[in-house]
Amino acid sequence: MTIESHEIVLEAGRAERNYWRDLWRYRELFQVLAGRDVAVRYKQTVIGIVWAVMRPFLTMLIFTIIFSRIAKLPSEGEAPYALMVLAGLLPWTFFSTALGDASLSLVTNSNLISKVYFPRLIIPTATIVVSFVDLLISFVILVAMMVWYRFAPTVNILALPFFVVLAFLTSLGPGLWITALNVKYRDFRYIIPFMLQFGLYVSPVGFSSTAVPEQWRLLYSLNPMVGVIDGFRWCILGGNSHIYWPSLASTVVITVFFLWLGIRQFRKMEKTFADLI
Amino acid sequence: MSDTVISVEGLAKRYLVGHQAARGEHYETLREAVTRGVRRFGRTALDMARGRQIIQGDTVEEFWALKDLSFEIKRGEVVGVIGRNGAGKSTLLKILSRITEPTRGKVSIRGRVASLLEVGTGFHPELTGRENIYLNGAILGMTRREIKAKFDEIVDFAEVEKFLDTPVKRYSSGMYVRLAFAVAAHLEPEILVVDEVLSVGDAEFQRKCLGKMKDVSAGQGRTVLFVSHNMPSVQQLCTSGLMLSHGTALYRGPIDGTIAQYMSSLDQTSRQELRSRKDREGDGRLRVVDVSFHDEKGNHVETAICGQPLRVRIHYESQYDGQEVPVDVAFNLRSNNGILLTCFANMQTGAERLAVHRRGYFECLWPKVNLRSGSYMSTLFVGVEEQTADWIQNAFQIPVEDGNFFGTGRLVTRDHGDLVMDQVWTGAPA
Numbered sequence: 001m002t003i004e005s006h007e008i009v010l011e012a013g014r015a016e017r018n019y020w021r022d023l024w025r026y027r028e029l030f031q032v033l034a035g036r037d038v039a040v041r042y043k044q045t046v047i048g049i050v051w052a053v054m055r056p057f058l059t060m061l062i063f064t065i066i067f068s069r070i071a072k073l074p075s076e077g078e079a080p081y082a083l084m085v086l087a088g089l090l091p092w093t094f095f096s097t098a099l100g101d102a103s104l105s106l107v108t109n110s111n112l113i114s115k116v117y118f119p120r121l122i123i124p125t126a127t128i129v130v131s132f133v134d135l136l137i138s139f140v141i142l143v144a145m146m147v148w149y150r151f152a153p154t155v156n157i158l159a160l161p162f163f164v165v166l167a168f169l170t171s172l173g174p175g176l177w178i179t180a181l182n183v184k185y186r187d188f189r190y191i192i193p194f195m196l197q198f199g200l201y202v203s204p205v206g207f208s209s210t211a212v213p214e215q216w217r218l219l220y221s222l223n224p225m226v227g228v229i230d231g232f233r234w235c236i237l238g239g240n241s242h243i244y245w246p247s248l249a250s251t252v253v254i255t256v257f258f259l260w261l262g263i264r265q266f267r268k269m270e271k272t273f274a275d276l277i
Numbered sequence: 278m279s280d281t282v283i284s285v286e287g288l289a290k291r292y293l294v295g296h297q298a299a300r301g302e303h304y305e306t307l308r309e310a311v312t313r314g315v316r317r318f319g320r321t322a323l324d325m326a327r328g329r330q331i332i333q334g335d336t337v338e339e340f341w342a343l344k345d346l347s348f349e350i351k352r353g354e355v356v357g358v359i360g361r362n363g364a365g366k367s368t369l370l371k372i373l374s375r376i377t378e379p380t381r382g383k384v385s386i387r388g389r390v391a392s393l394l395e396v397g398t399g400f401h402p403e404l405t406g407r408e409n410i411y412l413n414g415a416i417l418g419m420t421r422r423e424i425k426a427k428f429d430e431i432v433d434f435a436e437v438e439k440f441l442d443t444p445v446k447r448y449s450s451g452m453y454v455r456l457a458f459a460v461a462a463h464l465e466p467e468i469l470v471v472d473e474v475l476s477v478g479d480a481e482f483q484r485k486c487l488g489k490m491k492d493v494s495a496g497q498g499r500t501v502l503f504v505s506h507n508m509p510s511v512q513q514l515c516t517s518g519l520m521l522s523h524g525t526a527l528y529r530g531p532i533d534g535t536i537a538q539y540m541s542s543l544d545q546t547s548r549q550e551l552r553s554r555k556d557r558e559g560d561g562r563l564r565v566v567d568v569s570f571h572d573e574k575g576n577h578v579e580t581a582i583c584g585q586p587l588r589v590r591i592h593y594e595s596q597y598d599g600q601e602v603p604v605d606v607a608f609n610l611r612s613n614n615g616i617l618l619t620c621f622a623n624m625q626t627g628a629e630r631l632a633v634h635r636r637g638y639f640e641c642l643w644p645k646v647n648l649r650s651g652s653y654m655s656t657l658f659v660g661v662e663e664q665t666a667d668w669i670q671n672a673f674q675i676p677v678e679d680g681n682f683f684g685t686g687r688l689v690t691r692d693h694g695d696l697v698m699d700q701v702w703t704g705a706p707a
């Protein structure tokens with residue numbers, strides 16, 4: 001940290017001038033907190049990090065059985081159904097754990113918030129990083145499955161990092177918004193698990209979004225996860241999947257909107273967190 | 278260099294607190310409960326729609342933790358912030374360390390502030406001692422490099438070398454506190470804000486910590502704000518003081534003056550009649566209304582005399598009518614500089630059930646007063662049937678006069694400490 005003497009003025013309702021610079025100065029705390037959450041996540045579990053792989057893998061099995069074998073829904077192009085499910089499940093699992101954990105993050109870290117100052121944005125963001133690490137680990141099953149099905153990726157795979165970042169931002173925006181509100185109104189704690197459960201069936205996780213009738217497709221794209229999941233499938237399944245541009249565009253717009261809303265709400269309430277928590 | 282590093286002007290902080298309506302003795306009917314619930318729901322829903330805070334309870338009250346507080350602190354000063362519970366000390370520290378925002382007023386701070394409002398903030402029980410040092414250091418605002426450079430010193434100070442790679446949940450509470458404080462003690466900010474954190478840990482370690490803090494302030498010209506109820510450590514550590522009372526500064530000056538002011542303010546409140554004291558806790562099933570002193574024969578006296586018996590009578594009014602119930606009456610004694618000397622309690626003598634009347638008194642017989650002259654402050658607690666009935670901080674004082682303690686006709690005087698001990702001396706050949 002810099003040693004230069006700087007003057008801080010604390011006044012009611014005064015916006016922090018150096019907020020973003022402050023955030024940068026506290027980057028080490030960000031690393032440490034994220035590192036802590038990652039280190040603690042699988043402590044005192046028997047199979048440890050394998051949990052990160054197990055959960056999407058088992059869900060994939062069940063979804064493949066239900067949606068492909070029982071409901072007889074079509075896959076995308078020639079791609080194996082299981083692979084298609086997995087390509088959608090990875091971003092969804094990331095989104096739901098990230099959003100779920102982030103929205104509770106401020107309240108679970110209330111001891112820090114009421115005892116020490118730092119830019120509070122660090123907490124929800126560091127929480128999302130933990131789910132992000134899980135996502136990276138679960139790419140292992142993706143690779144294993146592709147080898148199993150002898151399914152070679154195309155050049156589309158190079159666009160995957162873009163969609164990974166998009167998934168990150170898509171969960172960050174609502175995460176910030178809800179975690180700030182959850183400090184004041186604990187109702188969100190009950191709303192979120194419900195919303196996420198609901199979202200799993202509303203989003204094209206177990207089935208392809210091509211299964212949605214054409215006239216509803218645009219409306220369906222208002223769910224920002226549709227664009228993210230379609231994007232993942234396009235990258236992973238290559239030529240078997242087609243990008244539906246309106247849904248990608250709406251995802252980007254909605255993500256930006258929620259980021260703006262989330263950061264605004266968060267900044268507005270940030271200074272009162274310690275009093276309310 | 279003696280410039281101002283902290284300047285506070287007209288600082289105020291408001292909190293909203295909710296109260297449960299007193300339900301009194303009678304049971305609530307279902308209709309009452311429902312209307313109350315509906316009304317409460319209406320209010321919280323309205324609050325939420327307006328984006329306001331939801332407050333639990335039936336009525337909402339404003340509470341000003343700080344009002345119109347102004348003072349300045351110069352570079353290198355070590356300021357003891359003292360005041361009674363609820364005077365606003367912790368709120369002030371929270372504002373200075375940017376945890377919460379003032380409602381009104383302005384604070385200017387020049388320099389990096391590190392605050393230590395709790396030892397071991399952010400310690401994670403599953404992580405090892407080593408990991409927690411880095412974690413806690415980062416939370417308190419140290420960089421990885423700084424921590425690395427001081428790592429050995431921290432471990433040494435905490436005396437936990439052997440357990441560095443053990444999760445801290447396996448630590449004894451003493452080890453935990455030592456490790457936590459060791460990290461904090463090696464902070465090197467320009468301004469250090471410390472809340473009552475020394476009250477944990479054993480006496481030896483407290484001394485070590487005080488020494489370390491003294492080095493930090495004296496050796497390196499850092500500014501320290503120190504909150505404590507422990508007057509001896511405040512006196513030892515601080516160069517000047519700030520006394521708060523009901524959210525405003527009552528005194529700002531040299532530390533000795535501040536402590537004297539604080540002690541005399543305690544006297545004033547305790548002279549208030551107990552019956553009219555408002556700053557008490559408990560469910561009120563029994564209320565202490567007065568405390569009186571009596572000699573051996575029961576005659577009323579104003580002061581205790583060293584070496585003589587003393588009867589302390591705690592007069593009360595209660596909702597009981599002569600039943601013998603479990604009662605827990607206790608009062609402690611603090612010396613003039615705030616040191617806790619002892620505690621008197623019926624429980625420790627085995628007299629656990631006492632008859633409680635509508636009006637009556639509990640009496641404690643102190644067979645031989647062994648205090649030197651002075652005035653001793655006492656906090657009073659009465660519990661009935663395992664519930665706190667009345668609890669008054671600094672409820673009364675016991676004035677003590679010098680006396681003929683050893684029966685030698687010689688007075689024992691104050692210069693040798695607060696306590697006099699019965700003793701027998703002999704000489705013998707080796």
